[in-house]
Amino acid sequence: MLSSISSIQSFLQTGGPALWVIALLSVLLLGLVMWKLFRLMRLGAWQRDRAERAVEALSLGQGADVSRGGLRMRFLRECQEVLGRNLSEAEQREEITRRALRHLAELREGLRPLDLIASVAPLVGLLGTVLGMIEAFQALQESGAQADAAALAGGIWEALLTTAAGMAVAIPATIAQSWFASVAEAMGRDFEDYATQLVLARPHSAPELKVA
16 A cells, blocks of 8 residues: 555656646546536436436326426426426526526536636646656756766656646546536436426417426
8 A cells, every 4th residue: 555655756757747647637536527427416417217207297287297307307397397387488488597507507517617727737747748858958068978878768758648648638638527417418408398398288389398
C-alpha cells in the first residue's frame, strides 16, 4: 500500500504542477460521474415501461396510478393537473412546456462541469508540456557542448507526460458528458410524446408541444 502511494507521488512529481492539477481534475471527474449516475437512477432515467403503460391508459380514458415513480411519472402527474384546470389550449401548452423544461434542466445538472473538465484538462497538459520543453532546452543551452542526449530525451518525455495525462482525463469526460446529455435528450423526447398524447386525448386538440 505504502509503495503504491509512493509510486503515485513519484509519478506526479515527475510531471510537475500541471500533473497535480490534472490529477485533481481526474478526481473531480470521477466524483461527478458517480454523482450523476446516482442522481439519474433516482430520477428513473432508465425506467420507461411503467410511464409508457400509464400514458396509454390515460390516453384511452382509463385510470392509471401515477402517484409514485421517477421523473416521467412526476411529469405525468403534472400534466394531469394542468389539463384538469380551466385553462385555454395555449395556456395548457405553455404550462406543460414550462414544467417539462424545468425537469430537463434538472436532468442536465452537472453537464457544464463535465464539459469544463473536458476542455481544461488537455490545455493544462499542453501547458505542462510547453513549460517542460522550455526547461529541457534551457538545460541544453546551459550545458553547451557537453549536452547529454539521454538527459535531454528524459526531459522531453517527462514534459510530454502531462499532455498524455490531460488527454486521458479529457476523453472520458467528453464521453460521459455526451452520454448524460443523450439521456436528457431522450427524456425530453418522452416528455414531448407523453404531453402530446395526453393533450390530444382531450375533447379538443392542441398544437404540437415542443419541450426538448
